[in-house]
Amino acid sequence: MSAAPLDDKTLGELREIAARYPEARSGLLPMLHLVQSVQGRITPEGVEACAAILDISPAEVNGVATFYTMYKKHGVGDYHVGVCTNTLCAVMGGDEIFSRLKQHLDIGNDEVAAQRQGDSRTVSLEHIECNAACDYAPVVMVNWEFMDNQTPESAVQVVEALRAGHDVSSTRGPKLCTWREAERVLAGFPDGRVDEGPTAGEASLAGLRIARERGWTAPDPAATPAVEAAQKAEGTDG
Amino acid sequence: MADTLTPVLTDTWDAEQGWKLATYAARGGYAALDTAFAMSPDDVITAVKDSGLRGRGGAGFPTGMKWSFIPQDNPKPKYLVVNADESEPGTCKDIPLMMGNPHVLVEGVIISSYAIRANKAFIYIRGEVVQVIRRVQAAVAEAYAAGHLGKDIHGSGYDLDVVVHAGAGAYICGEETALLEGLEGRRGQPRLRPPFPAVAGLYASPTVINNVESIASVPAIVQNGAAWFASMGTEKSKGHGIFSLSGHVQKPGQYEAPLGITLRELLDLAGGIREGHQLKFWTPGGSSTPLLTAEHLDVPLDFEGVGGVGSMLGTRALQLFDETVCVVRAVLRWTEFYKHESCGKCTPCREGTWWLVQALTRLENGEGTEADLDQLLDQCDNILGRSFCALGDGATSPVSSSIQHFRDEYLAHLEHGGCPFDPAKSTAWAGQEVTA
Ligand SMILES: Cc1cc2nc3c(=O)[nH]c(=O)nc-3n(C[C@H](O)[C@H](O)[C@H](O)COP(=O)(O)O)c2cc1C
Ligand code: SF4
Ligand code: FES
Numbered sequence: 001m002s003a004a005p006l007d008d009k010t011l012g013e014l015r016e017i018a019a020r021y022p023e024a025r026s027g028l029l030p031m032l033h034l035v036q037s038v039q040g041r042i043t044p045e046g047v048e049a050c051a052a053i054l055d056i057s058p059a060e061v062n063g064v065a066t067f068y069t070m071y072k073k074h075g076v077g078d079y080h081v082g083v084c085t086n087t088l089c090a091v092m093g094g095d096e097i098f099s100r101l102k103q104h105l106d107i108g109n110d111e112v113a114a115q116r117q118g119d120s121r122t123v124s125l126e127h128i129e130c131n132a133a134c135d136y137a138p139v140v141m142v143n144w145e146f147m148d149n150q151t152p153e154s155a156v157q158v159v160e161a162l163r164a165g166h167d168v169s170s171t172r173g174p175k176l177c178t179w180r181e182a183e184r185v186l187a188g189f190p191d192g193r194v195d196e197g198p199t200a201g202e203a204s205l206a207g208l209r210i211a212r213e214r215g216w217t218a219p220d221p222a223a224t225p226a227v228e229a230a231q232k233a234e235g236t237d238g
Numbered sequence: 239m240a241d242t243l244t245p246v247l248t249d250t251w252d253a254e255q256g257w258k259l260a261t262y263a264a265r266g267g268y269a270a271l272d273t274a275f276a277m278s279p280d281d282v283i284t285a286v287k288d289s290g291l292r293g294r295g296g297a298g299f300p301t302g303m304k305w306s307f308i309p310q311d312n313p314k315p316k317y318l319v320v321n322a323d324e325s326e327p328g329t330c331k332d333i334p335l336m337m338g339n340p341h342v343l344v345e346g347v348i349i350s351s352y353a354i355r356a357n358k359a360f361i362y363i364r365g366e367v368v369q370v371i372r373r374v375q376a377a378v379a380e381a382y383a384a385g386h387l388g389k390d391i392h393g394s395g396y397d398l399d400v401v402v403h404a405g406a407g408a409y410i411c412g413e414e415t416a417l418l419e420g421l422e423g424r425r426g427q428p429r430l431r432p433p434f435p436a437v438a439g440l441y442a443s444p445t446v447i448n449n450v451e452s453i454a455s456v457p458a459i460v461q462n463g464a465a466w467f468a469s470m471g472t473e474k475s476k477g478h479g480i481f482s483l484s485g486h487v488q489k490p491g492q493y494e495a496p497l498g499i500t501l502r503e504l505l506d507l508a509g510g511i512r513e514g515h516q517l518k519f520w521t522p523g524g525s526s527t528p529l530l531t532a533e534h535l536d537v538p539l540d541f542e543g544v545g546g547v548g549s550m551l552g553t554r555a556l557q558l559f560d561e562t563v564c565v566v567r568a569v570l571r572w573t574e575f576y577k578h579e580s581c582g583k584c585t586p587c588r589e590g591t592w593w594l595v596q597a598l599t600r601l602e603n604g605e606g607t608e609a610d611l612d613q614l615l616d617q618c619d620n621i622l623g624r625s626f627c628a629l630g631d632g633a634t635s636p637v638s639s640s641i642q643h644f645r646d647e648y649l650a651h652l653e654h655g656g657c658p659f660d661p662a663k664s665t666a667w668a669g670q671e672v673t674a
Contacts, residue, residue: 020401022315022358023441028423029406033365054423067425067581068406070365082366086327087525087571088484088557093665129409129575130327131366134484134557135491138666144368151667172337173369182368186404190379194372199256204334206483206491208248210507216241218249218478221462224469 006049010038014053017188025054028064030187032071037183041075070186077112078121078178079162082128082141083155089130092137093151098127100152101159113163120165121178135203136172143182145170148201173197240470240496242503244478247454248494251338257373259380262341268386270457274349275394277460282353286456288464290476295321295412295449296523296552298475298541301456305446307436308354314443318351318359319421322374322450323405323412325364326524327575328555331480331492332450336363336370339454340377344400346453348386349460351398354446358399362417365404375402409579413627414447416581427583428627451480472498475540475551485520485558486512486664498543501556502535515560519643523552525572526632528639529565549639562668564659565644566651569636570598576633587630590621594637601648604656611641611648 006014013034018027028050035046042065044058051058065071083098084090105113105125112124133139136148140155147158148171161168162176169175174196185191211217250256250265262268274282287302308316320343324332336343343361351359361378363371378400381387389397403421405411411420415429418440439445455477459467468476475497481504484490488509495504501520511517517532522539528549530537537543544551559568577591597614600606618634625631641648650658662668 023422025423026403026421029365029420030404032406033404064423064425068408070405070407085571086575087568088328090571091559091563091568091661091664092485093667095661096665128366129579130325130329132324132330132333132364134328134330134555135482137484137490141366144366146367146369149666170369185368185372185375186365186406188375188402188404190372190375193369194257194376195255197369199253200251200334200338203489203491204248204338205252206489206508207243207481207493207495208245208252210493211241211243211245212252214242216243216245218244218246218458219240219466219469221466224463224466 004038006035006038006045010034011049011053013187013189014049018053020188025056028054028061029068032065033183034187036072037180037187040180041072075112076179077124079123079142079159079176080126080179081123081159082126082131082144084129084131084133084137084139084141085127086130088134089137089139094138097138097140097150097152097155101125101155104156105159116163119163121163123159123162135206136201142168142170142176143179145174145176145182146172146201148172170197172201242499243493243495243507244470245494246458246478247335247339247342247451248480248492250342251334256338257340257377259341259377259384262339266461267341268345270461271345271348271386272392274352274460275392275396279353279355282349282460285464286353286459289459289467290471290474291452291455291459291467292475292541293449294451294455294479294553296326296550298551301448301452304436304448305350305354307434308444308446309437310355312437312444315358316354316356317440317443317445318347318354318356319417319440319445319447320347320359320361320450320453321412321414321417321447322361322363323417324450325409325412326526326553326555327572328482328484328521328524328557329553330482330484330555331553333367333370334492335450335454335480336374340374341381342454342457343374343450344377344381344386346456347400348391348398349456350446350448350453352396356446357397358401360401360403360421360440362403362405362411362421365406371402371404378402409575410581410629413629416627417447418445425581427581470496472538472540472542474542479554481539481554481556483508483556483558486515486560486563487558488512498538498540500536500538504556505535511558511560515562517558518561518563519559519565519640521555521557522549524555525557525575526628526635527552528635529643531643560664562659562663564657564661565640565647566598566602567657567659567661569640570595570602572636573598573633576629580629580633584626584630586621586624587626587633590617590630591633593617594633598637601651602657604651604654606652608649608652611645615641
């Protein structure tokens, strides 16, 4: 995939990120996300641009870029599919989903599937660690949006819909954007998709639904000696 | 006695557009801010101390005490950093919290920053959750527009700026000093302590680092009073906490309850272990907390109770596994995770996790002898307490606890010449193919 050059707009945005922080170097992680959103991966050009803006060496930037797993030296697909194979998800079926997708896409871990004739979009595949959604296991992430409670069949359907260029929505979030678009959000440039998707998924609500049914609530503040505590706090004022 | 479940942070998750300022404000959101501004910063710290709130990120350090360690005579700027890296396997509470109710975190950030006299705060969110990052970004933007952030907030004379920072994939960046390295644009490798972050943290300035849920608990403490918070929970583990049930349970999900609830009570609410199966082993607080078994159903899930049976409350990440699951397979997978995530800074963890994976792989394949089990335990001894940070210690928890509780199962692999379990029986769809 060709990398668009870093134009003035992007260089300006890289500087803008650095300026959010008391010390410019703090911007490096989001800056690298922005490089990925423009160039599809961490390019030597992107590394040099970050180094120049932050006044550090390209080797230092490279050292950071290679430390974090979200930075890709080799490109990924328009849709990067991550299958959680940490223990809980693996046991619940993540291992089976991952092997089915490898077979279906005919690729190994961290590879991009071939774009077949008629495919309008590409997908890549990776196994990932726990993505903090274990109550929705087995979990698949597409461009870091949740695809909860997957099966091997549903995962194959998702990748086929994506390759065909159909709209696919996260089970707990927005209509999926491309990997590059998602990387731009991570760089701190919102894309207006925030209001899509629910407040919470069903599993997140499991306890709350029971509490509502049974009339359980946190204690009534008026019924606890909150007043005393406030007075005590006032008493120590000084 | 408080109710069995006490929704506070989860209470707005069933609201339409719960992430919007309007929704939060309609339920009294941002009122605690004025209550706090009417108090001196020290009084806010005292209230949090009196509440008994202990860190919700795993270690359970008293939050108010942590804040009081910030040297106020230090002329450098003070910083608040929210740890929203949530990557400990099994832990899945901060992500839905930020997705559904980001404003309670933002309000908590403002009050906590005011208390420690910080004018700049950072929310460090793991990068792999884009919609959550959008929600927090938007909440911060809405809070600025409404005058809850920026200059002279609510006419109090207090200024605060908040930066939402996306990480880039590294479990170790949940460790607070590695997180600071990441936030300074470096490789996420832990720092030597002392100096502690309270003295020399971000940019070598006094810094408080707290978990999302800890900070989000602050507005209700300030608004309802320390005694209200302390009326929930147990003697040394006060308040409400989100318990995350996952795995072979009928209704996995988030259950917000007073600390001290038991797994038996939680399972009762969650409909029990999946139909026709029994609980075999579970983690009380993520994969770094030693495994427990069905013997421990009545242990109070508070810091002391879980500590008393040789494990840790951790992040209340209850991963439940039934009798179809091979404990060796589970432990090997976690160990591969620790090996992958070891930052490489110290030898016991870097080499030790590599060695553990080799030994466990051999055992899982039915190779080796019983002596290998003792060698595994020896190796754990070489890592535990000798590693530079708690990642290395955590890596030994599943290994040593599984050998303690399930030695026979390791031996069965040797006798069987491989794994005696069928992984297909553990999946979410197991048994469904037959009828489909
Ligand atoms: C390897 C490792 C990973 C950690 N990950 C997290 C995390 O994702 N979130 C978190 O709040 N604390 C995490 N911690 C704990 C933090 O170091 C720190 O104790 C915590 O953020 C303090 O906040 P609290 O006092 O509010 O709990 C981790 C610790 C270690 C050793
Ligand atoms: S214990 Fe592991 S993660 Fe922690 S500093 Fe040592 S090598 Fe790094
Ligand atoms: S183990 Fe897969 S999301 Fe936690």
